[in-house]
Amino acid sequence: MTAAIPLPAPVLLQVANSDQVFPVRRVYCVGRNYAAHAIEMGHDPTREPPFFFQKNPDNLRQAAEFPYPPLSADVHHEVELVVALKQGGDTIDAGDALDCVYGYAVGIDFTRRDLQAEAKAAGKPWAAAKAFEHSAPVSGIVPAQAIGHPENGNIWLKINGETKQQGDLNQMIWKVPEIIAELSKLFTLAAGDVILTGTPSGVGPVSRGDVVSCGIDGVETLTFTVV
Numbered sequence: 001m002t003a004a005i006p007l008p009a010p011v012l013l014q015v016a017n018s019d020q021v022f023p024v025r026r027v028y029c030v031g032r033n034y035a036a037h038a039i040e041m042g043h044d045p046t047r048e049p050p051f052f053f054q055k056n057p058d059n060l061r062q063a064a065e066f067p068y069p070p071l072s073a074d075v076h077h078e079v080e081l082v083v084a085l086k087q088g089g090d091t092i093d094a095g096d097a098l099d100c101v102y103g104y105a106v107g108i109d110f111t112r113r114d115l116q117a118e119a120k121a122a123g124k125p126w127a128a129a130k131a132f133e134h135s136a137p138v139s140g141i142v143p144a145q146a147i148g149h150p151e152n153g154n155i156w157l158k159i160n161g162e163t164k165q166q167g168d169l170n171q172m173i174w175k176v177p178e179i180i181a182e183l184s185k186l187f188t189l190a191a192g193d194v195i196l197t198g199t200p201s202g203v204g205p206v207s208r209g210d211v212v213s214c215g216i217d218g219v220e221t222l223t224f225t226v227v
Helices: 034-040 095-100 113-122 176-186
Strands: 013-015 021-023 027-029 054-055 076-077 079-085 101-108 154-159 161-170 192-197 212-216 220-226
Touching: 054 079, 076 095, 079 154, 079 176, 095 176, 101 212, 101 220
Parallel strands: 027 192
Antiparallel strands: 013 021, 027 054, 079 101, 079 192, 154 161, 154 212, 212 220
């Protein structure tokens, strides 16, 4: 059996301080998982069941530049803890969920906020606002065997040296094991899946020429320029 068209290139993320790469299968994102961010977006931060949306694997980007996307004049940064899975399954128990984790990274869920607002107002999906090209810059993945499973840690983002977002991983409404457990009720998780776990408050716009730096203490940092 032969392919009718050329096979798409696999999406491979660099493992930090290594010559290994992590092949990506799917990308899931958790919405409004920090109370302060839920409030700033006009929502009640009570602990309702989490909701999820997706980006495309090739939206992930490890590069020194972020190309500002077309059809938008209001692109917002959302710094997040990224979880990379080495195994999965259905209806995973939260007590077993961390066994599925290969490692962690810091990443950004860039959002075309103007397109998202239009979609919300019309009751339409967010795909064009979230799953556009290069919309998820991500650092190298740090294996959990090297750093453990972070439950606390300063998560931050700066633009041109000025702090815009700052929080702590312990402020997540749904913790990593719970996210994996809840997600596995809806989808069959597998090795290569990547989860963006939500953002603290302070989201806001970026402009061409901005230098964006972000990080999670004890995990990784990431710096790039908006072009």
